[in-house]
Amino acid sequence: MKFLSEKNPDSLRTFEIINEGLSKKSVIVIMACCSVTYEGRARSKLGSGDRMIIIKSDGSFMVHQDRNLEPVNWQPPKSQCKASLKDGVMYLEGSRRNPPERLEVEIKSTYMASYFNGEDSKGLELTGYEENMREMVFDNPKIIEEGFRPINREYSTPNGFIDILGKDIEGNLVVLELKSRRAGINAVKQLKKYMDCFSDHKEFVRGILVAPSVTDDASELLEEYKLEYISMVPPREFGTDKNLTLDFFGGSK
Amino acid sequence: MKFLSEKNPDSLRTFEIINEGLSKKSVIVIMACCSVTYEGRARSKLGSGDRMIIIKSDGSFMVHQDRNLEPVNWQPPKSQCKASLKDGVMYLEGSRRNPPERLEVEIKSTYMASYFNGEDSKGLELTGYEENMREMVFDNPKIIEEGFRPINREYSTPNGFIDILGKDIEGNLVVLELKSRRAGINAVKQLKKYMDCFSDHKEFVRGILVAPSVTDDASELLEEYKLEYISMVPPREFGTDKNLTLDFFGGSK
DNA sequence: CACTAGATCTCGTGT
DNA sequence: ACACGAGGTCTAGTG
Numbered sequence A, B: 001m002k003f004l005s006e007k008n009p010d011s012l013r014t015f016e017i018i019n020e021g022l023s024k025k026s027v028i029v030i031m032a033c034c035s036v037t038y039e040g041r042a043r044s045k046l047g048s049g050d051r052m053i054i055i056k057s058d059g060s061f062m063v064h065q066d067r068n069l070e071p072v073n074w075q076p077p078k079s080q081c082k083a084s085l086k087d088g089v090m091y092l093e094g095s096r097r098n099p100p101e102r103l104e105v106e107i108k109s110t111y112m113a114s115y116f117n118g119e120d121s122k123g124l125e126l127t128g129y130e131e132n133m134r135e136m137v138f139d140n141p142k143i144i145e146e147g148f149r150p151i152n153r154e155y156s157t158p159n160g161f162i163d164i165l166g167k168d169i170e171g172n173l174v175v176l177e178l179k180s181r182r183a184g185i186n187a188v189k190q191l192k193k194y195m196d197c198f199s200d201h202k203e204f205v206r207g208i209l210v211a212p213s214v215t216d217d218a219s220e221l222l223e224e225y226k227l228e229y230i231s232m233v234p235p236r237e238f239g240t241d242k243n244l245t246l247d248f249f250g251g252s253k
Numbered sequence C: 001c002a003c004t005a006g007a008t009c010t011c012g013t014g015t
Numbered sequence D: 001a002c003a004c005g006a007g008g009t010c011t012a013g014t015g
Helices: A011-023 A130-139 A185-196 A216-225 A242-249 B011-023 B129-139 B185-196 B216-225 B242-250
Strands: A002-007 A027-039 A043-055 A061-064 A073-075 A080-086 A089-096 A101-117 A125-127 A149-157 A160-167 A173-178 A205-211 A228-231 B002-007 B027-039 B043-055 B061-064 B073-075 B080-086 B089-096 B101-117 B125-127 B149-157 B160-167 B173-178 B205-211 B228-231
Touching: A002 A011, A002 B002, A002 B101, A011 A027, A011 A043, A011 A080, A011 A089, A011 A101, A027 B027, A043 A089, A043 A101, A061 A101, A073 A089, A073 A101, A101 B002, A101 B101, A130 A149, A130 A160, A130 A173, A160 A185, A173 A185, A185 A205, A185 A216, A205 A216, A216 A228, B002 B011, B011 B027, B011 B043, B011 B080, B011 B089, B011 B101, B043 B089, B043 B101, B061 B101, B073 B089, B073 B101, B125 B129, B129 B149, B129 B160, B129 B173, B160 B185, B173 B185, B185 B205, B185 B216, B205 B216, B216 B228
Parallel strands: A173 A205, A205 A228, B173 B205, B205 B228
Antiparallel strands: A002 A101, A027 A043, A027 A101, A043 A061, A043 B125, A061 A073, A080 A089, A089 A101, A125 B043, A149 A160, A160 A173, B002 B101, B027 B043, B027 B101, B043 B061, B061 B073, B080 B089, B089 B101, B149 B160, B160 B173
16 A cells, blocks of 8 residues: 655645545545634634544545544535635635535644555445345245235335335235334334325235334334334345346246 | 554454554544454445445444445444454454344555544535525525615624525514424523624524424423524425325315 | 435424 | 433434
8 A cells, every 4th residue: 555644744845645545546545733714504603622634535525523433514526625724724626516615624733643545345234224124025925924926116105105115915915114113103104104095905915013112102103003013133144146146046936 | 633644454454453553532434455254233244345434432333335425334323443463363243232243354454544533523504495585585584574784695603604694674683593303401501692693792682583483392402592483484394395295186176 | 306204313392 | 320302413224
């Protein structure tokens, strides 16, 4: 990995390092005393203090304080970053057109300025949420109940997409609402909204909330709406490489 | 600001630097080739690559790739961080009990290891819909009360910026604190802080909290501090608030 | 481009 | 501690 890191550079040197980093499409990390203003989707001011400034090669721009996961100010990927020097003071600016917004950092003094050109081709493999639950239900419908048959996933209604639409052993329509986490009243309200789409349906339609657990409020609301609940924890298995599997077997199953 | 930064430390030295940083409650920044596993609310694997690892003094723990604002893996504030050395290989672990989860980073090689103890007391002042309220008050001051005259917006005091400073019909100074949402005790405390800036002022100064509603606690505190309250709903621009638009067209039916 | 919905959402705030 | 709502949400995926 190629990188450069300097301690206590003056304004001019900070300016040079940042410009080198920008031109090399590096990840730039600066520890500095700075103040920040933002104007765009909202407006904010942040007085002077010691912070970490990060500029990534995709244009992501963050200012981090010493607390919280989230940056106190930021600019999303693809924003335009540029450094400038006015009367010996360093300014860093991140901006974009749509929506129009601008982040400006005034750097009072720099403790460390550095940039890095690393190698990272790896993507994250994640499991344990709604998508995996959907797959599990389709692969093994009887975990919902004996005789359950899924028909559509992402079934479109005027009130949004139903996670899974199916039929039970008696042929009744069943609306499944999946949640990978403890479900609150909003999940029940959402399910109810889908149910309303079938209000003029001749036959009986069942609505089932599928989640690891529900809040007390949600439980009461389920009863009030005459909806059902099934406890299910999202599966945590990593799939074997899907692309490979599909290519290899060609979908012959 | 006190800090330490070293280039290309070996495993042992990286281990020492991280432990120093942890014991000093510093912000730790490491550039390293590493792999990551996570298990908890979900489960994930990330193969080897060059990344930035950040540990903040509140226990926030992040692994950043060279793209996107968000970390590829993380652990929230208050999680327990510890470093360990097994067979000459560095491991960094962040974990917490509730919910139970664990993030482990295996560090293959370190390009830079550093920690920082900065000073930062400043909080962010955000002004979004409040800006619209300010405009509304300036455009039409009598919605505050008959004879109200706004003088300054963003009036600077040692305790922060006063939203609107004005005078009433009798010439008394009036401090307005605007909140776009239901105001809690913090809003009242903030207003009180501004009022304190005028404690040696000869004449009477009024403080008014302007918000759509207040919590009961806030209402009590207002009384205790002899502050006033005016109910005002922030104007929302057409197109920015979809619900309003939908209500407008769909609600009349 | 816009639009949708999920997220290890995070973060504040109220109960 | 838990539940709920908002966010400059972000991010991936689809039309």
